[in-house]
Amino acid sequence: MLNKQVMSPLLSIRALSTCFQIQETVVKAVDNVSLDIYPDEVLALVGETGCGKSVLALSILRLLPENSLSEGSILYKGFEILEGSNEELRALRGREIGMIPQSQASSLNPLLKVGWQVMEVLRLHTKVRKPDAHKKVVELFSRLQLPEPEKRMDYYPHQLSGGMRQRVLVSMGVACNPNLILVDEPTKGLDAVLRMEVVKLLGRQAAENNRSMLLITHDLSVAALLADRIAVMYAGEIVEMGSSAGVLKIPRHPYTQSLLDSLPGRGFKPIPGFSPSLSRIPPGCRFQPRCRVACSKGAALHPDLREADPNHYVRCFHAD
Numbered sequence: 001m002l003n004k005q006v007m008s009p010l011l012s013i014r015a016l017s018t019c020f021q022i023q024e025t026v027v028k029a030v031d032n033v034s035l036d037i038y039p040d041e042v043l044a045l046v047g048e049t050g051c052g053k054s055v056l057a058l059s060i061l062r063l064l065p066e067n068s069l070s071e072g073s074i075l076y077k078g079f080e081i082l083e084g085s086n087e088e089l090r091a092l093r094g095r096e097i098g099m100i101p102q103s104q105a106s107s108l109n110p111l112l113k114v115g116w117q118v119m120e121v122l123r124l125h126t127k128v129r130k131p132d133a134h135k136k137v138v139e140l141f142s143r144l145q146l147p148e149p150e151k152r153m154d155y156y157p158h159q160l161s162g163g164m165r166q167r168v169l170v171s172m173g174v175a176c177n178p179n180l181i182l183v184d185e186p187t188k189g190l191d192a193v194l195r196m197e198v199v200k201l202l203g204r205q206a207a208e209n210n211r212s213m214l215l216i217t218h219d220l221s222v223a224a225l226l227a228d229r230i231a232v233m234y235a236g237e238i239v240e241m242g243s244s245a246g247v248l249k250i251p252r253h254p255y256t257q258s259l260l261d262s263l264p265g266r267g268f269k270p271i272p273g274f275s276p277s278l279s280r281i282p283p284g285c286r287f288q289p290r291c292r293v294a295c296s297k298g299a300a301l302h303p304d305l306r307e308a309d310p311n312h313y314v315r316c317f318h319a320d
């Protein structure tokens with residue numbers, strides 16, 4: 001394991017908040033999030049549906065709609081992304097920071113052959129000529145174990161299975177061999193066999209190329225397999241963050257503990273209740289109404305993220 005203390009981060013997010021304005025309502029999807037991603041590391045971001053994981057990733061690449069506003073700081077190699085021009089952002093996307101988005105349906109153009117779509121990503125960022133781009137994409141497809149890669153180049157998205165489309169998206173995300181790759185729910189909707197295949201593939205991509213990864217998943221077992229560190233998100237904010245071993249073996253936050261207990265191999269116990277609406281966030285601890293401790297302090301006061309153990313951060317009054 002690398003000594004993270006002495007390295008400087010590749011991506012450094014400080015006090016990031018992202019809101020959406022929908023008529024009179026403000027939805028605070030990401031609230032005061034700070035995190036670092038170091039070179040060569042996989043940071044997993046886990047949490048239930050709607051907690052803000054995708055919005056956080058899309059904020060990093062500034063791919064959110066007009067009715068959104070991001071505040072705080074996102075430094076990539078010292079460059080402030082939130083102040084970058086459209087041109088600077090275009091140069092960054094794909095080449096420096098790649099993304100494998102959550103939705104296969106909206107991320108591939110149904111009217112274009114998949115080979116061409118991946119070639120476009122390459123041609124946008126590198127001066128590669130068309131025949132070379134073609135060759136490179138066939139190579140990528142075969143590395144990702146897409147059967148008959150040359151032939152698949154000419155397929156349209158609907159002619160491929162879900163697992164193959166997923167691999168096409170992975171190849172788009174890694175085509176330019178970016179330093180940082182944002183991977184959003186890479187295994188959603190895949191069966192168990194394919195899930196393992198995609199997990200292995202992502203692990204190889206990160207390890208062989210010494211690349212950093214932000215891995216978004218609601219599946220803690222996927223995070224356990226791939227991540228060096230884990231950040232747990234609840235209702236827009238980080239509630240626990242630390243090394244994978246620390247978070248998984250000695251979870252300090254009751255929410256992380258409940259998430260672990262909801263895993264199939266760990267009792268399958270669902271977490272009762274719902275997370276609060278992000279347009280009406282309660283003033284106290286956001287998890288308090290569902291918490292097994294459910295302290296009265298948490299009902300009124302909002303806990304800070306504190307360092308409970310070295311490099312292990314927890315947002316809970318009872319983490320000691």
Ligand SMILES: Nc1ncnc2c1ncn2[C@@H]1O[C@H](COP(=O)(O)OP(=O)(O)OP(=O)(O)O)[C@@H](O)[C@H]1O
Binds near residue numbers: 020054055065102218
């Ligand atoms: N374009 C948008 N306009 C308005 N609200 C949005 C928009 N995108 C996301 N949201 C809201 O932001 C919140 C966080 O959504 P997000 O997609 O980040 O959740 P998530 O953690 O990725 O969930 P999932 O696991 O289901 O993908 C949700 O309440 C969602 O409704």
Ligand code: NI
Binds near residue numbers: 054102184185
């Ligand atoms: Ni999402």
